[in-house]
Amino acid sequence: MADNHPLTSPSTSTNHDSATKVTDMDMDSLVNCSSYLTLQDISNMAVSCRFFxxxxxxxxxWRRLFRERWPLLEPFINSQTTGLREAYLARYNALQQFKFVDPIDTNxxxxAKSSDLLLSKNSVFLSKGPLIQIFSINKLLEGKASFxxxxxxxxxxxxxxxxxxxETSLFRNEAHVNxxxxxxxxxDHSIRLWWKGSCQRCFRGHNGPVTVLSDKLLGDENGKVFASGGEDSTVRLWSLKSTGKRGQHALKTTLYGHExxxxxxxxxxxxxxxxxxxSKDSKVRVWDASISCDRNSSCVGMSSVSGVPVGMKCHDSLVYIAYGSSIGAVDLRTMKTAFRTSTNQGRLYSFDILPSKYLACTGGLGRAMLWDIRKNTGTWxxxxxxxxxxxxxPxxxxxxxxxxxxxxxxxxxHVRIWSAGTGNQTNFLSCSPRISSGCCAMAADGFRIVTLGYNQEFGVLRFRDFNNAVCTNERVTGSKFWCPSTFDDGDESDS
Incomplete structure (x- = not known):
């Protein structure tokens, strides 16, 4: 009886092998199915095969995507009969590069002077001394200064x-998953965790001011931790699953080694x-958070650079470091120097890197410089x-x-905007509409940017959203090019 079961019969197997595949569908059907997909899904389809x-x-x-993202441009969309994909991507890239003069602008x-700004989703976070002020972007756009x-x-x-x-013990249901x-x-020697407008946890353990927090969480699905560093030269790992209001038992490990x-x-x-x-003396240490049996054995690598530390960022197995007037990278698998080069820029004041495009940028006195990492490997x-x-x-x-x-x-x-692929200037934005003030804080996220201009009397928090801008900017000037660029600032993803 089992040999004659329809699920295992030869005829069924043959029918299964000849079943219709997705690539057998006609073009119109597949195009109709795409109406249920996001831009990211469509971008993934584009690189999967030639047919897709x-x-x-x-x-x-692309007409549908255009209407969903920019419904106010309906007359323009209707006037286009072909080339909507190219038009969509060109506008998307131009908006990301702030190439317009008519963003939504509110002040x-x-x-007081701010020390840091953070822009995320519908909120602007502004730190001033011991205070955090949180502004609702929706309220800002309504002209309300409530916070x-x-x-x-x-x-x-x-x-x-x-x-x-x-990743915290505060998570209760899927309604708050994002x-x-x-x-x-x-x-004040403490770390605090905030949610719903109040302090939910207070972590104490450092024997001095806490100077920095890790940029991401460490660990796997079995438990995430974050790291802190302090003036006491220690690195401390904290669990976000701690349930005590005062952070009891949150401190998992204290790592010693820096001086x-x-x-x-x-x-x-x-x-x-x-x-x-x-650390401040330019010593670099690598710690493995999964090793907790011995506080000294957690250090799995050491290196150092010769200059005042300016910035540091990890990507894959490399750590990129700006120090003094130089930039370099260390391979974390061998702790050997992968490359280093002098910028000939004097003292550096800031640093950032875009490893996926092999680009780095350094801020100096009166100018910044854009570097192609591949062309400067091993050179001075x-x-x-x-x-x-x-x-x-600076x-x-x-x-x-x-x-x-x-x-x-x-x-x-002013803050100045440049194309990441070429170094061309695409715009410059004043930090304040009324006063001549410098930029003391800045944060950018996609089509949006927030700056804080400040003079001796008061400051101006200025928020701009370029998402629905339409008038392009014709006033910008170019940068100084040293070599032809091979990069393209186009991107089909929605990230």
Whole structure:
């Protein structure tokens, strides 16, 4: 009887092998199915095979995406009969690079100078001394200066981070699966975790001011931790699953080895248990958070650089470091120097890197420089890919993403926008509509940017959203090119 079962019969097997495949569907059917897909899904289809690439080039697909993202451009969309994919991507890239003069623009006057800004989803986080002020972007766009303050710290806040709520003991149901908690460190020796407008956890253990928090969480699905560094030269690992209001039992490990205060920390890209820390004396240590049996055995690598530390960022198995007037990288698998080069820029004030495109940017006095890492490997006195000049004073604020570079400083009344692929200037934005003030804080996220301009009397928090801008900018000037660029700032993803 079993041999004659229809599920195992030869005829059924033959029918299964000849079943209709998705590539056997006609083009119109597949195009219609795409109406249920996101832009990211469509981008994935485009690179999966040639057939799907032809499908997702259909104008009807991009007409729908155009209408969903920019419904106010309906007359323009209707006027286009072909080439909607190219038009969509060109507008998307131009908006990411702020190539317009008519963004939504709102200003709020504030009293005190800020030390840090964070822009996320519908909120702007502003740290001022021991306070955190949280502004609702929706309220800002309505012209309302309403905010609420988090004021439990007793000394200056040194670092602010957002971590997923689902990794904490506060997570209860899927309704909050995309929410974040705010974590802050302070000179009052404490770290605090905030959610729903109040302090939910207080972590204590450092014997001095807490100077920095890790940029990401460490660990796997069995338990996430975050790291902190302090003036006591220690690195400490904290569990987000601790349930005590005062953070009881949250401290998992204290890591010793540094001799000076910790200034930078970054989680590696190739192993989620590895943390890289850098101290004020330019010593670099690599820690494995999965090793907790002995506080000394957690250090799995050491290195150092010869210069004042300026910035540090991990990508895959490399840690990129800016120090003195140089930039370099260390391979975390061997702890050997992968490359280093002098920028010939004098003192560096800021640093960021876009490893996926082999690009780095350094901020100096009166200018920033864009570097092609591949062309400068193992060389000294190398030439930059482009000079991002016309700045006033030091470039202390620097943001870099796949589309743009944003640069600014405390003596410059403007922040300047550059194409990440070429170094071409695409725009410059004033930090204040009324006063000549420098940029003391800045944050950018996709189509949005927030700056804080400040003079001797007061500051202006200025928020801009370019998502629905239409008037392009014709006033910008170019940067100084040193060599032809091979990069393309186009990107089909929605990230």
């Amino acid at each position: 690439n032809r499908v997702v080039c259909s104008d009807s697909i 709020i006057y504030v009293e 609420f303050s988090l004021n439990d710290h007793r000394a200056r806040i040194t670092s602010i981070r957002l971590f997923p709520l689902r 929410d974040n908690v705010l974590v802050t460190s302070s000179c 000076k205060p910790i200034v930078f920390m970054s989680v590696t890209g190739h192993r989620d248990s590895l943390l890289v820390s850098m 006195g190398a030439k930059p890919m482009a000079e991002l000049d016309e700045h006033v004073g 470039v202390t604020h620097l943001h870099m993403d796949p589309y743009k570079i944003v640069t600014g400083g405390p003596e410059d009344p």
